[in-house]
Amino acid sequence: MAAIVVVVLIVVYLVFRGASGTEYKLVFENAGQLVKGGEVQVGGNRVGSVKELALTDDKQAQITIRVNDDIAPLHEGTTAVLRATSLSGAANRYIALTPGPNSNPELDEGAVIGTDHTQPIVDIDQLLNTLDVRTRKALQEFTAGNARWYEGKGIRANPATEYFSPATSASRRLVAQAISDQATLSAFLTNTARAMGAISRRGSTLTDLVSNSNETLAAIGSEDAALDQALRFLPDTLRKGSTTFVNLRNTLDDLDVLVAASKPATKRLAPLFRELRPLIAEARPVVRDLSLLVHQNGSSNDLTDLLRTTPQLSQVGHPALQQARKALRQSVPLFTFSRPYGPELIAWLRDFGLGAANYDANGHYARVSPVFLSHKFVDTPDGGELRPQPADQKYNGLQKRQELRCAGGASQKTADGSAPWADANNTNPCDLNQVPPGP
Numbered sequence: 001m002a003a004i005v006v007v008v009l010i011v012v013y014l015v016f017r018g019a020s021g022t023e024y025k026l027v028f029e030n031a032g033q034l035v036k037g038g039e040v041q042v043g044g045n046r047v048g049s050v051k052e053l054a055l056t057d058d059k060q061a062q063i064t065i066r067v068n069d070d071i072a073p074l075h076e077g078t079t080a081v082l083r084a085t086s087l088s089g090a091a092n093r094y095i096a097l098t099p100g101p102n103s104n105p106e107l108d109e110g111a112v113i114g115t116d117h118t119q120p121i122v123d124i125d126q127l128l129n130t131l132d133v134r135t136r137k138a139l140q141e142f143t144a145g146n147a148r149w150y151e152g153k154g155i156r157a158n159p160a161t162e163y164f165s166p167a168t169s170a171s172r173r174l175v176a177q178a179i180s181d182q183a184t185l186s187a188f189l190t191n192t193a194r195a196m197g198a199i200s201r202r203g204s205t206l207t208d209l210v211s212n213s214n215e216t217l218a219a220i221g222s223e224d225a226a227l228d229q230a231l232r233f234l235p236d237t238l239r240k241g242s243t244t245f246v247n248l249r250n251t252l253d254d255l256d257v258l259v260a261a262s263k264p265a266t267k268r269l270a271p272l273f274r275e276l277r278p279l280i281a282e283a284r285p286v287v288r289d290l291s292l293l294v295h296q297n298g299s300s301n302d303l304t305d306l307l308r309t310t311p312q313l314s315q316v317g318h319p320a321l322q323q324a325r326k327a328l329r330q331s332v333p334l335f336t337f338s339r340p341y342g343p344e345l346i347a348w349l350r351d352f353g354l355g356a357a358n359y360d361a362n363g364h365y366a367r368v369s370p371v372f373l374s375h376k377f378v379d380t381p382d383g384g385e386l387r388p389q390p391a392d393q394k395y396n397g398l399q400k401r402q403e404l405r406c407a408g409g410a411s412q413k414t415a416d417g418s419a420p421w422a423d424a425n426n427t428n429p430c431d432l433n434q435v436p437p438g439p
Helices: 002-018 122-128 133-150 154-180 182-201 203-222 225-264 268-294 303-354 398-403
Strands: 021-028 039-042 047-056 059-067 081-082 093-098 377-379 386-388
Touching: 021 081, 039 059, 093 386, 133 203, 203 225, 268 303, 303 386
Parallel strands: 039 093
Antiparallel strands: 021 059, 039 047, 047 059, 081 093, 377 386
């Protein structure tokens, strides 16, 4: 009986102790899916629970809570915020209290904390409802694209999780370093807000950028095998590149000597370029004509088409060019001999034409007179009769007086010595003294 009495006393103590605490009423714009029995927390610790949910006359949510005696009584200035333990799940909402200062007056049991000191929760669907139809569709496509991106790559992604802890630690140190300078952080946030405002004003451009980036990443993802192979080759490429850059140092040292030696010469380049500029300006039409000569639209109308036909032309013209070259080579002595006598030949043609240039009432006429050379005829001993010389003696006088005459030797010597003429190599053997008599 004593044991039973003790148990009953313990149960009664626990029941009455559990019902202890102080009740308050909180008014929210909406209950945010809060349920009866939900937790009331202060600083992350449970200090009470939700006892009742009701509607006020103006259709707002009135939530009755009971807080433990160790936290009661609350003081004026106490605020309440609806929070969620996660983004998904049922009955995962709780009320986070921030007690007012102890220096403020105490709140009576059953006191009402109005909407000016409460804040409802903002659900994810409320946030999404603020977006327009186009943005929500783009967000859906982005989520679906990420699903396709990671589809079948879970095994590859698992090894990356071992780097999460170092990355988190480094991020924590980065954040600590960032918030250590509040002035710089404030300026950064202000400038970031301005940048985001500028970006938001270019919403359509940003949408196009995201779409193009999606297509680009999809194209890269479709070539994952090639990308994997490229990443395998990358370490060896970097090693070779490092070796190349190391060897480049010696080259740069040698190049410094070349640059130092070239500096005096570069001083003359400026005047050269100034003189060259007009030439380049005048050469533009020539270059344009050459471009048209080398290539034009159409067939068989430019130098390129001509060069395509030259192999056949070369086969036909090669024998002819060989014969022509042989003929020119053999004609060199002939032209070398006859070139100095060009003035005499031209003078003969000119004077021969003057023979019939005179005219009278009957028209053009020419005077013809016989010339008897003394070396072709001889006088008889008795006189009065000319007899021809024997054939073997007709050219005796000619050989003595004319066979060594030089070019320009048909007239007397000129004052400047330009005629008669004999080349220094004695190509045409002649006698400079064989000239007509007289001044």
